[in-house]
Amino acid sequence: MLFYRLLRRALADLVISQSRFAIVNILRITYKISNTLIPLVTLLAVGLVVYDFGFHPFYTHEANLYRILTLVLFSFKVIFLIRFISEWVEVKKLKAHVYNFSLVVLVYYLHYVGKKITHIDTHINSDLLVQKLILYSGILFLVLTEASGLLKYLYRRRQNTAFIFIVSFAIIILGGALLLMVPKATLEGITPVDAFFTSASAVCVTGLTVLNTSTQFTSVGKVIILFLIQIGGLGIMTFTGLFAYLSAGSVSFHNQVALKSMVSSKRISNVMSIVGRILFVTLFFEAIGAFLIFVCIDENLFPQKEQQVFFSIFHAVSGFCNAGFSTLPDGLNESIIKFNYPIHLIIATLIILGGMGFPIVFNIFSFFRTKTINILNRLLKNPMLESQTRIIQVNSKIALATTFILLIVGFFTYYIFEQDASLLEHPTQFGKLVTSLFGSVTPRTAGFNTVNLSSLTLPTIMIYLLLMWIGASPSSTGGGIKTTTAAVAILNLRTIILGKNKTNVYRTQISEQSINKAFAVILLSLLIIGIAVLIISVNDGKHGLLKIAFEAFSAFSTVGLTLGITPDLSNTSKIVLILTMFIGRVGALTVLMAFVAEAKQQAYQYPVEEVMN
Secondary structure, three states: OHHHHHHHHHHHHHHHHHHHHHHHHHHHHHHHHHHHHHHHHHHHHHHHHHHHHHHOOOOOOOHHHHHHHHHHHHHHHHHHHHHHHHHHHOOOOHHHHHHHHHHHHHHHHHHHHHHHHHOOOOOOHHHHHHHHHHHHHHHHHHHHHHHHHHHHHHHHOOOOHHHHHHHHHHHHHHHHHHHHOOHHHEOOOOOHHHHHHHHHHHHOOOOOOOOOHHHHEOHHHHHHHHHHHHHHHHOHHHHHHHHHHHHHOOOOHHHHHHHHHHOOOOOOOOHHHHHHHHHHHHHHHHHHHHHHHHHHOOHHHOOOHHHHHHHHHHHHHHHHOOOOOOOOOOHHHOOOOOOOHHHHHHHHHHHHHHHHOHHHHHHHHHHHHHHHHHHHHHHOOOOOOOOOOOOOOHHHHHHHHHHHHHHHHHHHHHHHHOOOOHHHHOOOHHHHHHHHHHHHHOOOOOOOOOOOHHHOOHHHHHHHHHHHHHOOOOOOOOOOOOHHHHHHHHHHHHHHHOOOOOOEEOOEEOOHHHHHHHHHHHHHHHHHHHHHHHHHHHHHHHHOHHHHHHHHHHHHOOOOOOOOOHHHOOHHHHHHHHHHHHHHHHOHHHHHHHHOOOOOOOOOOOOOOOOOO
């Protein structure tokens, strides 16, 4: 009898364990299927949005399209709910499940909005506009969320991080070009080459334009350009990396290694923290800048309040991302804003903050935080003071010192050389000083113009070439060879002249690897710019060497300033500039490392011999 009971219990436990095993397997298979279906349904939803967004006026009401979109959103509801239920078999943190549950709630709400739009009164245009903005923003958020799935897949395959970085920018440029080619993005249409040029200029935060952003792009086109600037300024990897972390609750070691090199973090453990801070700092400064521009701009210049808001947001994002795009026909040189010096100072400040580099901004924040805490401790007579050793890192000191020197040199040279040229338009001394300051800031990869560049004197243009070539600081939204690269090269030159064998600065020795990399970047930049100038000269030599060289320097350093020849260039020259902008944005060394296998460590060393120079 006892044996029978034990046997029956054993069989019951076996059936339960087999049932559990089957249920777990079913849930895992369901999870994989739902993960596969969601990107496909997302792609369909995006296609419908692009079709409505690009082929119909925004106020129109396409009932049949919204019926189809509502069905797609209903399938979203089912699949997202199934994935949320089945994902509990995966080992994830609680915050990941909370985040995924919020996605389910969002999808249910979007389906409700879709049904509401389907039955909305077409005469209530304002209500229709708000609902469509909510619906499209939600779908865009889902797209970015699901893009993290591709990112995690690439990380699992342990692809070259430089290759992933380059491909991410190339995909965004391609997508942006296709969006700009939809009928409602431009007033008179756009050629494929011009679409790719505009998209590359926006994603690479350059600002060179072959079509006037103000007069030849519609509101839809301007929104697309704004979106491309924001994505390009931060990098698609930053967005998708954050969403990958939120959806999984953690990031694998290989994920963190990839993101580590892209956000210039020295440690792997704090990579996602840095990504989150980058997004926060960017949105914070852009929001403050947009508010200040909104306050300083004359509201009578805009027929509607929405246009004033969009103007403020567009220029704040373009300024912080060092893009140089403007919604005015002649940029900041337009008469309605040419003498609005407070706005010039606001945009100049955004340019400096964006070009400073996120690690430096965080380093400065840590410095002031430590100083504030120490002051409070002294006031409270608390002996536990934080250590003040190496608060400002050497990299930050070099970048800040170089930036300050370049701003001062640019300011005084502009003020001296332009007294009888572009500064004649500004009657007040304050206006001359602000214009000179802005003229010093903008060639450092910003691309805004408050004067007619064709009126600049030759010495100023030569100074501009130098400032454009050096550019902004590392890990910033700007381009160029970077301030630290130029500083390391000059410091090493000083070391050679003085006959020393070590390059020291701020009681720190600069590594041999940093020196080698600096000179490699300088050599590659001059080589790429030289090739660009050569090819453009063959196709458009009629514009003259100076204007062509200015264009090539501007493209490589992602500045966006031009002496007026960009729209008149041939398609071949435009393609050359597209490639130059792309290489300048992602980095020449990054391009080479993406396609060259990493060399193995050598276990031997050849005899050392001096080579004559």
